Amino acid sequence: HTKENGGNRLEIYTPALSSKRVERFNMESGLRYALERGELALNFQPQVSLSTGKVHGAETLLRWNTPDGKTIQPGEFIPLAEETSLIIPIGQWVLEQACLECRRWIRAGMPSLVISVNISALQFQQENFPELVRKVLRDTGIEPFNLCLEITEHTAVQNMEHSISMLGELVEIGVKIAIDDFGIGQSSLLLLKKLPVHIVKLDPSFILNMIEDSDDDAIAKAIIEMSHSLGLSVTAEGVETEGQLHRLQQLQCDRIQGFFTGRPMTSDQFIAYFLEISSWMS
Numbered sequence: 001h002t003k004e005n006g007g008n009r010l011e012i013y014t015p016a017l018s019s020k021r022v023e024r025f026n027m028e029s030g031l032r033y034a035l036e037r038g039e040l041a042l043n044f045q046p047q048v049s050l051s052t053g054k055v056h057g058a059e060t061l062l063r064w065n066t067p068d069g070k071t072i073q074p075g076e077f078i079p080l081a082e083e084t085s086l087i088i089p090i091g092q093w094v095l096e097q098a099c100l101e102c103r104r105w106i107r108a109g110m111p112s113l114v115i116s117v118n119i120s121a122l123q124f125q126q127e128n129f130p131e132l133v134r135k136v137l138r139d140t141g142i143e144p145f146n147l148c149l150e151i152t153e154h155t156a157v158q159n160m161e162h163s164i165s166m167l168g169e170l171v172e173i174g175v176k177i178a179i180d181d182f183g184i185g186q187s188s189l190l191l192l193k194k195l196p197v198h199i200v201k202l203d204p205s206f207i208l209n210m211i212e213d214s215d216d217d218a219i220a221k222a223i224i225e226m227s228h229s230l231g232l233s234v235t236a237e238g239v240e241t242e243g244q245l246h247r248l249q250q251l252q253c254d255r256i257q258g259f260f261t262g263r264p265m266t267s268d269q270f271i272a273y274f275l276e277i278s279s280w281m282s
């Protein structure tokens with residue numbers, strides 16, 4: 001086809017390139033106003049304790065409901081929010097709203113629930129981030145033990161020196177720290193030895209085929225055992241089947257999060273979910 005077009009590659013590639021740019025530009029300008037226009041919403045996915053069957057807490061997951069009626073998943077807009085620094089105001093809003101919802105849950109009779117919030121690399125690099133956490137805890141009145149901050153393994157290894165001091169400050173406040181997407185990075189063992197963290201979130205890629213693939217099962221088992229030896233607890237992510245649940249129970253995994261025990265839901269749905277599970281238990 002190069003010949004047909006007289007070898008003029010620019011004519012071939014320019015339209016595709018610019019339409020991608022236009023798409024990105026549109027998303028960027030939309031995202032710039034999403035917060036003030038009230039288009040951002042939070043979902044909550046239950047985390048269930050495997051030893052008691054009780055609801056431990058929920059992870060906060062961000063959604064963007066655009067004016068044309070579409071819901072955009074975080075995988076599509078968080079990277080752009082990072083690149084444009086919009087993640088700073090958006091992340092602050094997520095933290096505040098999540099803690100406000102948690103206060104509602106506490107008042108509805110769930111005093112020991114833990115709300116987990118994802119913290120992006122750029123937020124984590126801000127020197128005043130611990131101050132923000134203290135302020136949000138003060139303003140919302142929830143206890144530090146009600147809040148868990150999730151940092152990905154990838155974010156944590158970018159600058160170990162910074163991570164050690166930042167996590168140290170956060171641990172001092174009394175909040176919990178979870179290492180997200182654990183196991184797919186490179187320096188896993190050293191990471192857990194060096195960083196002050198409480199929870200390891202086992203990456204869903206090991207859970208997906210753990211029943212059929214003995215390698216994945218072996219990795220999941222090793223991460224759980226190693227974490228326990230280091231005094232950390234483990235939450236397995238992406239649990240979709242009863243078989244996976246039973247296997248993780250055998251491996252003495254502490255908590256699970258996944259479609260099997262509950263998809264991401266609204267705050268009201270989460271309260272109903274909690275009450276329903278509690279009534280099964282009693």
Ligand code: C2E
Nearest residue numbers: 061062073074075078094118119120238239240257258259
């Ligand atoms: P993550 O923190 O690892 O969150 C778990 C993701 O796995 C969520 O995707 C959740 O819906 C999905 N998931 C949960 N259970 C299952 C399951 O059983 N099967 C499958 N296939 N998937 C499951 P989601 O909501 O699309 O979020 C994707 C990522 O976006 C998150 O990964 C997190 O890194 C990021 N993210 C979400 N909300 C925020 C936020 O408020 N701030 C920041 N910085 N990042 C966020």
Ligand code: MG
Nearest residue numbers: 059118150180
């Ligand atoms: Mg997470």
Ligand code: MG
Nearest residue numbers: 180181201237
């Ligand atoms: Mg994860």
Ligand code: MG
Nearest residue numbers: 152180181204
């Ligand atoms: Mg992830």
